[in-house]
Amino acid sequence: MTATSETPSVVWDGVARGYVPNEPLAVPPSVPLHTQASDAVDPVTFEVVRYSLMNINLEHGQTLQRLCVSPITMLTRDFQPSILTQHGDVVFLGPYLQYFSNSQSLTIKWILENRAADPGIAPGDMYLSNDPFVGSPHQPDAVVAAPVFVGDELFCWVSNVLHHSDVGGSVMGSFCVDATDLFTDPPAFPPFKLVERGAIRPDLEQLFLRQSRVPTNVHMDLRAAISANLVAVEKITALLERYGADTVKAVMNRVLDAGETTMAQRLAKIPDGTWSHRMYAEAAHTGDTGTYVYQTTVRKEGEHLYVDNHGTDPQTGSINVTYAGFAGAFLAALTASLTSDLAGAYGGAYRRVHFDPSPGTLSCADFPAAVSPAGMYTMETLISLASTVIGKMLACAEPEIAARAIGPAHPAFYGMISGGVTPEGHQFIGVNANNMIGSLAASPVGDGVDFGGHFWIPEGTASNVEELELLWPVLYLYRRGLPGGADGAGRHRGGRGFLEASIPWRVPGLAAAVYIDESFPKTVGGFGANPGSVGHFRLKHGSDVRKSFEAGSVPQDFAAIGGAEAAVEAKGPALMIADDGVWEWTGANATGFGDPLLRDPEQVARDVAEGALPAAAADRVYGVVLGAGGEADAVRTAQRRAQLLRERLADARVPDGVRTAPDTASLRALGGELALAEHDGVRYFATATGRALLGPVTAGYKDGCAVLERSLRDLGPEFATHEARAGYTVRYREYLCPVTGLRVETEILREGDEPVRDIVLRG
Incomplete structure (x- = not known):
C-alpha cells in the first residue's frame, strides 16, 4: 500500500495532513530492527508457525471481548487486533472491524519515524494514539501498540484498536455532528508512551480518561487493550523461544509474499481499465441542508491498482475523514471481495494498491478538519462507495473473479446514541449498535441476505433487547424486519433490514444525541437495480404509549401512536425526550442487482x-x-x-441511429444487461437482451443508452421527502437499452452534476 501525490509540496506528515509513511521508513539506528530470516523452513514447521500466529491474534481478540465492559466492544466487536512486522506491515488481523487494519499499520510506522529517537522504543513499552491525522478513523478509535523484542532488536509489533464510548467533545458519545473543526471535536492525541518498560504511566492515563464523560468504562476498556497486548506479546515470545526468531520471521515474510501473489494472480484476470463511482452525503453539520459528493476511481494496470478520490468536494463541516479513513475503507472493501479466503493475512495484498489522494477534500481532509462523526457516517459512505466501484471492476473480470462481487454496504451506520442519568444517578451513554443486524446486498448470482450483518465486520453482533434494557433506562416496544418495496428491488433483491421503537423507562427523560434521518437514498443498486433504503429517525412527544400499556397492549405501529411528531434534521441537534416520548429508527434494505422487471x-x-x-x-x-x-x-x-x-422508452431520450450486434457476434455478459461484443474488429459495450451497441469499450456505454431522468422521490413512495429537505431536488437517471427498455445502470445525481463515466476499458 503506497500513496503518491502529483503536488511535490504536499507533506503527508500526520500533522498538517494525513500521514503517508516514507519508503523506506526513516527509522533511526537507535532502534535496531530484526530482519534476519531463515532460508529453509520445512512445510510442517511453516504451517505450525503460521497457524500459531493466526491463533495468537484470534486469542488477542477474544481477550479483548472478555475484558472490555462497553457494549460497543464487548458485544459489537468494534475493535481489531493485529500482528505486524518490525516495519508495521500487517501479517494477521482478526475477523473484526476490517477498516482498522491500516490504522494500526500507519500508527506504528509513524511511531517508528517520529518516536523511536525520543522517547524511544523499548521492551515493555506501549504507545497510545487516537489521532486521525496519524492513523485512527476518528477520535473514539484508540490504537494501543506494543513492540516485541528479541534481545535488543525489535522483532515485530502487536496492536489493537478499539472504539471507546466517549472520549470528549461537544456531543455525548463523541460523534460531534455540530463540530466545524478539530477544535470543537474531541481531542486527538498523537502517539505517546502510555506504558514504559512494563509500567503504566498514571499521569498520561489520567490525561486520556479526563476527557471522557464515562471515564470508568473507558478506563476498563483501555486496561483491556493493554492486557490483551500483554497476552499476545507473551505468546509470540514463547513462539520465538521454541522455533527461533529467524524461523518465525521467515514465516511472516512468506505469509506476506503469498498474499501479494494471490492478489496479483486475481488482478491478472481483470482487464486493464478505469472504474469510478460517486456518492452523496447530506448535511455537513447541524442545521445544514447542503448535499456533498464523494468520488472514488480505481485504475487497474497489469497486476496493480491505483486509487484516487478526485472529484470529491472540499472538506467542510464534520463529514470528513483523513487519508487513514479513505485508505482503510477501500482496503476493507477490496479484501472482502478479492482475498477473504486469506483469513486476515492481507498485508501482502495491500502491496498491490497505490493511493493518489487529493488533500483538503472530504475523504482526505487536512488539519484541522472535524472528523469525529466518521464512524457513523463517512466511513460507511466510503466503504459503500469502494464496494460499488470494486463491483463494477469485478464485473469485467473472468467469471470466477466476477462471482466475488459483494455489492455495496450500507452508506451509514443507522441507529442512535442516547444519554442521560440512570435512576441511580449515574451518567450513561447508550451507543445503540443494533444495526449490526444489518443486511447484505444482492450479488450477480442471488438475493442478498436478510439481517445478514455487514461484510466489513464479520464477527459483529447486535445486542439482545433484554441486555440493553438492563444497561440503559430504555424500554423496547418492538424490533422487526423492514418490509421490502421499491427500496432494494432488483432481479435479485437486497437483503432486508429492520426497524425498532423505544421509550425512556424509569427516568424523567433522556437525550437523543446522535441519529440519522435521511431525505434520499445514497446507494444505487448494481446494474439497474433500485436504490437501497432511506434511513429514518422519527420522534413523537406526548405519546399515548403508557395508556396503551394500561389497556394491556404494546403499540406496534408508530403511525398509530398518538402524539406530536417532531421535525427532525439529517444531522440535527440533540433532541430532548421526556418520559412520554417515543422514537423509531430504521436500518436499511440493502441494494439489489439487475432490473427489477427481470425478477x-x-x-x-x-x-x-x-x-x-x-x-x-x-x-x-x-x-x-x-x-x-x-x-x-x-x-x-x-x-x-x-x-x-x-x-x-416512451418517456426516455433515445439516441439516434441505434445499431445492434449481428446474430453472428458473440456477447459476453458483464453485469445485468451490460455485455461486451466484438463487431467489425472493435470491442463494444452492448446490451445482453436487445444486442444494442452502446459504444466502444474505450469510451463507455452511457452515451449509447436511452436515458430516463426524474426526481428520485418519484421512483416510489419509499423515497418521498419534504420540499425543505436536501433530497427533494436529487435526480434519478436510468440508462436503458434503446431496443428493449431494460435498465443497464442507474445513477443518483445532485442537481447540476454531470454523469460519471464509470466503466472504461483498455482497447
Missing part, C-alpha cells in the same frame, strides 16, 4: 407470501400480477412488464 415472478410471489413484500408492491415495483391465490400469473405478468418497458 422471477415466482420469487416475487414467494416474498409476498412470506411477508417480505407487500402485495401491492408486486405490480408497482416488479410488474408481477398475482392471482387470487397469491400465485404469479405468468401471462398477465408478461403483458404488464411489456407495457412498463414501452412506457420507459
Whole structure:
C-alpha cells in the first residue's frame, strides 16, 4: 500500500495532513530492527508457525471481548487486533472491524519515524494514539501498540484498536455532528508512551480518561487493550523461544509474499481499465441542508491498482475523514471481495494498491478538519462507495473473479446514541449498535441476505433487547424486519433490514444525541437495480404509549401512536425526550442487482407470501400480477412488464441511429444487461437482451443508452421527502437499452452534476 501525490509540496506528515509513511521508513539506528530470516523452513514447521500466529491474534481478540465492559466492544466487536512486522506491515488481523487494519499499520510506522529517537522504543513499552491525522478513523478509535523484542532488536509489533464510548467533545458519545473543526471535536492525541518498560504511566492515563464523560468504562476498556497486548506479546515470545526468531520471521515474510501473489494472480484476470463511482452525503453539520459528493476511481494496470478520490468536494463541516479513513475503507472493501479466503493475512495484498489522494477534500481532509462523526457516517459512505466501484471492476473480470462481487454496504451506520442519568444517578451513554443486524446486498448470482450483518465486520453482533434494557433506562416496544418495496428491488433483491421503537423507562427523560434521518437514498443498486433504503429517525412527544400499556397492549405501529411528531434534521441537534416520548429508527434494505422487471415472478410471489413484500408492491415495483391465490400469473405478468418497458422508452431520450450486434457476434455478459461484443474488429459495450451497441469499450456505454431522468422521490413512495429537505431536488437517471427498455445502470445525481463515466476499458 503506497500513496503518491502529483503536488511535490504536499507533506503527508500526520500533522498538517494525513500521514503517508516514507519508503523506506526513516527509522533511526537507535532502534535496531530484526530482519534476519531463515532460508529453509520445512512445510510442517511453516504451517505450525503460521497457524500459531493466526491463533495468537484470534486469542488477542477474544481477550479483548472478555475484558472490555462497553457494549460497543464487548458485544459489537468494534475493535481489531493485529500482528505486524518490525516495519508495521500487517501479517494477521482478526475477523473484526476490517477498516482498522491500516490504522494500526500507519500508527506504528509513524511511531517508528517520529518516536523511536525520543522517547524511544523499548521492551515493555506501549504507545497510545487516537489521532486521525496519524492513523485512527476518528477520535473514539484508540490504537494501543506494543513492540516485541528479541534481545535488543525489535522483532515485530502487536496492536489493537478499539472504539471507546466517549472520549470528549461537544456531543455525548463523541460523534460531534455540530463540530466545524478539530477544535470543537474531541481531542486527538498523537502517539505517546502510555506504558514504559512494563509500567503504566498514571499521569498520561489520567490525561486520556479526563476527557471522557464515562471515564470508568473507558478506563476498563483501555486496561483491556493493554492486557490483551500483554497476552499476545507473551505468546509470540514463547513462539520465538521454541522455533527461533529467524524461523518465525521467515514465516511472516512468506505469509506476506503469498498474499501479494494471490492478489496479483486475481488482478491478472481483470482487464486493464478505469472504474469510478460517486456518492452523496447530506448535511455537513447541524442545521445544514447542503448535499456533498464523494468520488472514488480505481485504475487497474497489469497486476496493480491505483486509487484516487478526485472529484470529491472540499472538506467542510464534520463529514470528513483523513487519508487513514479513505485508505482503510477501500482496503476493507477490496479484501472482502478479492482475498477473504486469506483469513486476515492481507498485508501482502495491500502491496498491490497505490493511493493518489487529493488533500483538503472530504475523504482526505487536512488539519484541522472535524472528523469525529466518521464512524457513523463517512466511513460507511466510503466503504459503500469502494464496494460499488470494486463491483463494477469485478464485473469485467473472468467469471470466477466476477462471482466475488459483494455489492455495496450500507452508506451509514443507522441507529442512535442516547444519554442521560440512570435512576441511580449515574451518567450513561447508550451507543445503540443494533444495526449490526444489518443486511447484505444482492450479488450477480442471488438475493442478498436478510439481517445478514455487514461484510466489513464479520464477527459483529447486535445486542439482545433484554441486555440493553438492563444497561440503559430504555424500554423496547418492538424490533422487526423492514418490509421490502421499491427500496432494494432488483432481479435479485437486497437483503432486508429492520426497524425498532423505544421509550425512556424509569427516568424523567433522556437525550437523543446522535441519529440519522435521511431525505434520499445514497446507494444505487448494481446494474439497474433500485436504490437501497432511506434511513429514518422519527420522534413523537406526548405519546399515548403508557395508556396503551394500561389497556394491556404494546403499540406496534408508530403511525398509530398518538402524539406530536417532531421535525427532525439529517444531522440535527440533540433532541430532548421526556418520559412520554417515543422514537423509531430504521436500518436499511440493502441494494439489489439487475432490473427489477427481470425478477422471477415466482420469487416475487414467494416474498409476498412470506411477508417480505407487500402485495401491492408486486405490480408497482416488479410488474408481477398475482392471482387470487397469491400465485404469479405468468401471462398477465408478461403483458404488464411489456407495457412498463414501452412506457420507459416512451418517456426516455433515445439516441439516434441505434445499431445492434449481428446474430453472428458473440456477447459476453458483464453485469445485468451490460455485455461486451466484438463487431467489425472493435470491442463494444452492448446490451445482453436487445444486442444494442452502446459504444466502444474505450469510451463507455452511457452515451449509447436511452436515458430516463426524474426526481428520485418519484421512483416510489419509499423515497418521498419534504420540499425543505436536501433530497427533494436529487435526480434519478436510468440508462436503458434503446431496443428493449431494460435498465443497464442507474445513477443518483445532485442537481447540476454531470454523469460519471464509470466503466472504461483498455482497447
